[in-house]
């Protein structure tokens with residue numbers, strides 16, 4: 001099974017908006033994201049930094065939150081997106 | 093590399109590649125001398141300035157006043173972002189953006205200190221209803 005991670009920030013409004021969509025998708029499609037908070041957990045932050053080369057080209061050259069990553073396919077999705085786009089990215 | 097400079101007449105501090113030709117405070121020309129960061133730090137720590145939340149909100153509101161953007165009227169969003177900015181300052185030393193992670197490269201990370209240069213963000217430039225990446229600042233509809 002593919003490995004899905006959501007890097008998010010506790011005080012990031014985009015992340016706050018995306019969280020219920022991610023939870024809905026998890027229920028509907030039986031997928032599961034590792035939800036890693038990066039501003040209050042240095043281990044998670046280092047993990048996000050370790051994907052810097054994959055994330056930056058897709059996220060305006062920065063480590064923006066939220067970032068979704070599939071560690072099997074190296075797919076990256078960045079920012080606040082509609083539910084359908086999140087779903088399409090997750091299942092592709 | 094950027095350095096600190098001090099106006100030898102009025103004591104203004106400038107951080108940059110080169111100093112201003114004319115001091116913006118005392119208007120004296122060629123008044124700046126390069127100083128080490130320790131001296132700048134000592135000058136700073138001897139100067140009491142407002143750094144609390146209300147002070148910051150006041151500062152960014154004044155900053156936006158003469159610009160084509162304003163602080164987002166969505167108070168809940170602003171509150172959340174200020175929570176992030178201040179917890180980042182407490183935990184990581186500077187008011188880093190709550191919606192981007194610092195890389196641990198200081199020169200890069202200084203660009204994430206709020207308010208950042210959001211005018212270059214694709215969420216802001218060329219957009220009628222543009223906003224900074226976090227939505228703390230939004231374009232004014234009247235400008």
Ligand code: SF4
Pocket residue numbers: 173188189190191204205206207208209210224225226227228229
């Ligand atoms: S994107 Fe907005 S909230 Fe984030 S640092 Fe820039 S101005 Fe501040």
